[in-house]
Amino acid sequence: MVFLCWARPSPHEQRTCIDKSGDFNYDSKYRGSTVKPADSVQQDRELSDSGFSVNHTRVLVGSGCETFEKGKSALQNWRINSTRRHFGLNWAFVDPRTPIHTGVKFCVCVKELFPWLMMPLQVVYVNENRSPKKAVASFGFGSGTLSGHLLAGEERFSITLDENNKVWYEILSFSKPAHFLSVIGYPYVLLSQKHFAHASSLAMRQHLSS
Template identity: 70%
Template sequence: PSLSTRLNGALALSLSTRTFDNYFELKGMVFLCWDRPSPQEQKACINKTGAFNYDSKFRGATAKPLSYLQDDKELSKDGFLLNHARVLVGSGLETYEKGKSALQTWRHFGLDWAFVDPKTPIQSGVKFCVCLKEFLPWVVMPLEVVYVHETRKANKALASFGFGSGTLQGHLLAGEERFSIELDENNQVWYEILSLSKPAHFLSFIGYPYVKLRQKYFAHQSTNAVVQHSTASQQ
């Protein structure tokens, strides 16, 4: 393993392996910061990263229902695992609108150990970083918004808002994740997280059981953040 360039305080760790009998080179980038990553350091990470690190045939897959993905043999054949959480936030249009606002301002990532720059616009094609505090350094992982979906029934109390983001080269995982908020026919508001992922770096291969536990922990804390924001100041 070799330590490569420092990007405005962010560290880029690359793995390079070569053999002479059957030459190959394996490279993976992990962006690290000792302190909370600044917007400039996040931008440096985005500038350094490349394209999506998962097959284009799975692009936008998380826009589909969970049941469809569970029956998709191609996903499991390609090594993807599903992670899903759906939690009742409350009821009524006001709660839905606050939940939508929470997603639009990245409140679902407003945690002590995980954040996204709240000024990041939720628009297809926008690249951004998820910053996670793991042990001593922060891990800075690049993604791109793949799609944004919003529906509203004019004559019914039905509405939904959600978006999906795909991992870019330099992310520890390969895959996609959707966050959505829905007001259903029973006037109930639901927050949902749906992701498909697999390891994309030797560190995540080694620690994948830990990664899966952290995904579940994030889902729990993210739900609490959305519920808190959605029910604030309600009588």
Template identity: 65%
Template sequence: MVFLCWSRPSPQEQKTCIDRSGSFNYSSKFRGATANPSSCLQEDKGLSQEGFLLNHARILVGSGVETYEKGKKALQNWRHFGLNWAFVDSSTPVHPGVKFCVCAKEFLPWVVMPLQIVYVNENRGTNMARTCFSFGSGTLQGHLLAGEERFSIEMDSNSQVCPIKIQV
């Protein structure tokens, strides 16, 4: 079942989508796969043999603890979906088990795609070096795709801050 709306989806329409979405639309053996380090995912031939494509993007956004904390807060408030043509309700908490919708404008109708947060991780290194915040969400029945997506922000040992997006 695909969920469509002719105007920007209301909170009630998103709730209806979530209520009707059911369970994950991909195998449980892949649940949490994006929690692994990106280097492990790139070496994992099992994912590609099962038909999953790995899409990995990374860009330097700045340096220092303040930049890292701002980036983390932006992820927790869904700012990466703050677009005219796509959004997630910014009040949606980033906690394992929370179901939410990504709403995207596709030509005329809006597509409402249900997901569930699979994991949330934060690893803090000594003096904040090698620190990473990440969460992954999995697609539910009614989503146009099948798999997981991870969003993360990382500060390396040189205090360089990069957001990382991985899709499987």
């Protein structure tokens, strides 16, 4: 099953995609794996032996508590500002009204040549940590692919304020083809993932520096 739309998907079309999607399309033993540090995921032999590719991007986007809180708000609202979102580029978006809570299903809409692809996911976890003694904090969430998505896997978006008062934006994912279309075009899919991570990181940096 593939969810296609010839025009920019409306909220109704996105809801139909979500309602018709099935359960998670990857093994439950990998559910929540992206909550771990990137090095641990990249070195996970079981993931690689199961055919998953890991994609990781981590960029410095600013410094200070105020910057961290602004970045956290951007993630929570799927927004960078009124015209950009970390998932609201010209060719990829999520309905910004989607709440980021564990168990919430949503739809990523991606423009691929002529049709739009609608790909269903579900929030697997939301993770927030703060140190009571140091100005160290992090916020992130991971979402897993559902039946009807071209890929099988999980992706985490997070923002962190470290012990040196630096703020980092990070995207971590593991995935493999879940449909013959993605099998055929998997090299292109991997390039698209890297392109999205770069564009999203740039949008976040621009938002936090504005």
